[in-house]
Amino acid sequence: MEQSLKIFNTLSHQKEVFEPIAAPHVGLYVCGPTVYGDPHLGHARPAITFDLLFRYLSHLGYKVRYVRNITDVGHLENDGDEGEDKIAKKARLDKLEPMEVVQYYTDRYHHFMEMLNVKSPSIEPRASGHIIEQLAVIEDIVKKGYGYENNGSVYFDVERYNKEHKYGILSGRVLEDLYSTTRDLDGQSEKKNSFDFALWKKASPSHIMRWPSKYSDGYPGWHMECTAMSTKYLGDQFDIHGGGMDLMFPHHECEIAQSTIANGHGPSRYWMHNNMITINGQKMGKSLGNFITLEEFFTGSHKTLQQAYSPMTIRFFILQAHYRSTVDFSNEALQAAEKGLQRLMEGMLQLDKLKAGNTSDFNIHEFRQKCYDALNDDLNSPILIAHLFEGIKTINSIAAGKMSLTSEDLAEFSTLMHLFVEEILGLTDEKKANNNSETLDGLMQLILDIRQEAKNNKDWNTSDKIRNELGNLGIIVKDGKEGATWEIK
Numbered sequence: 001m002e003q004s005l006k007i008f009n010t011l012s013h014q015k016e017v018f019e020p021i022a023a024p025h026v027g028l029y030v031c032g033p034t035v036y037g038d039p040h041l042g043h044a045r046p047a048i049t050f051d052l053l054f055r056y057l058s059h060l061g062y063k064v065r066y067v068r069n070i071t072d073v074g075h076l077e078n079d080g081d082e083g084e085d086k087i088a089k090k091a092r093l094d095k096l097e098p099m100e101v102v103q104y105y106t107d108r109y110h111h112f113m114e115m116l117n118v119k120s121p122s123i124e125p126r127a128s129g130h131i132i133e134q135l136a137v138i139e140d141i142v143k144k145g146y147g148y149e150n151n152g153s154v155y156f157d158v159e160r161y162n163k164e165h166k167y168g169i170l171s172g173r174v175l176e177d178l179y180s181t182t183r184d185l186d187g188q189s190e191k192k193n194s195f196d197f198a199l200w201k202k203a204s205p206s207h208i209m210r211w212p213s214k215y216s217d218g219y220p221g222w223h224m225e226c227t228a229m230s231t232k233y234l235g236d237q238f239d240i241h242g243g244g245m246d247l248m249f250p251h252h253e254c255e256i257a258q259s260t261i262a263n264g265h266g267p268s269r270y271w272m273h274n275n276m277i278t279i280n281g282q283k284m285g286k287s288l289g290n291f292i293t294l295e296e297f298f299t300g301s302h303k304t305l306q307q308a309y310s311p312m313t314i315r316f317f318i319l320q321a322h323y324r325s326t327v328d329f330s331n332e333a334l335q336a337a338e339k340g341l342q343r344l345m346e347g348m349l350q351l352d353k354l355k356a357g358n359t360s361d362f363n364i365h366e367f368r369q370k371c372y373d374a375l376n377d378d379l380n381s382p383i384l385i386a387h388l389f390e391g392i393k394t395i396n397s398i399a400a401g402k403m404s405l406t407s408e409d410l411a412e413f414s415t416l417m418h419l420f421v422e423e424i425l426g427l428t429d430e431k432k433a434n435n436n437s438e439t440l441d442g443l444m445q446l447i448l449d450i451r452q453e454a455k456n457n458k459d460w461n462t463s464d465k466i467r468n469e470l471g472n473l474g475i476i477v478k479d480g481k482e483g484a485t486w487e488i489k
Helices: 041-059 086-094 098-115 127-143 158-164 175-182 224-234 245-263 294-299 311-319 331-351 364-376 381-399 407-424 430-456 460-472
Strands: 006-009 014-017 025-030 063-068 147-150 153-156 197-202 218-220 238-244 268-274 277-279 327-329 475-480 483-488
Touching (some): 025 224, 041 063, 063 224, 086 098, 098 294, 127 153, 158 175, 197 245, 311 381, 364 407, 381 407, 460 475
Parallel strands (some): 025 238
Antiparallel strands (some): 006 014, 147 153
């Protein structure tokens, strides 16, 4: 590959040159949502972060298999091994089947990701669809002596694992510290040690979501799904595992332990973690009750919001910060992002109107490399955006007659700006899209009015021709009592 990408590997705590296991193929696994409520701003950040990675790796010529899971079983309250399943609880409160809850909020998640221009992953497996695979991994871990059964539940023996491997290698947690902080919290537990984690949980009589196993009717522990599904779709070791920083411990630490025993090594060579979005310095999350949903941002319906913010404003707001830095929400910051995005999009519109000159006053090759250097430095999107605003400044200077570019340089400059703004950062001009929609609506209404006038004059040939020609273009006209309507098939 022409470009050399460096990413910060959480495992080594340093930037490393990205070298895929089997180039040009890249395996990317990202922890997706637990679908028991509408997505909020905190969900948007990992989605956009790893969408940027997916887009850039694809642009560099890699063939990326991007797997992002849907957690629909096993994620208990407080992210531990005790309490009620988050989806089952929502189903109980709403008097629905758990899978009704899952389907509804999965569809909602997809809808809002599409609005944010987040590309769909290559594969989006659900935990509940991979119970057999999870049980196979559990049985393997038990057979090797690192899992033990008690009263129908199966737990991972962290103490034994730590004697031969390092538990805490990713997060920096030390087992001795876990002894002092967790030993007395669950004295009557089925576990040997309270920091052991569940591989399989026996379902209580009231627990709706359950599957038969040799241990009990139950359900898998939360950490098991990612080990089983990443192995199935990406192999026992793949290139990059991503997710939010809040998943580093215990979720990703447990994944490493499970994979090390089941497959002989950790699941991935590189670990990438996006930082949190905060409100007044506190992590935004459903469990804390301080979240604002994406729908509330787009409609301005939350009491904290001074106005509505468009999907592209939210995307730009997130990309303005490096993915490993915290982002504190405020109306002022979002309003600044809105103005910045507007300036960027106005410049892009101006770019397409520029006329070539006889000379070039702008170093295109230097601009190109600066943009790539930013992305190659651990996806430094804020530096890239700063360079793009230099490009906008150049566009305005050319339009004002203060600078010029030859036709060859102007063509390359235009290609680069569209590449980095639209294809890699995934930013689109919402006003242009809305205007196009309004223009189409107006044009179709005019055509239908002309057709109706032909029908009133009993000019059936013209009426039929309009309908048939629109049909050839993929536009279906339907006649009704209230007049004709249209839709694109």
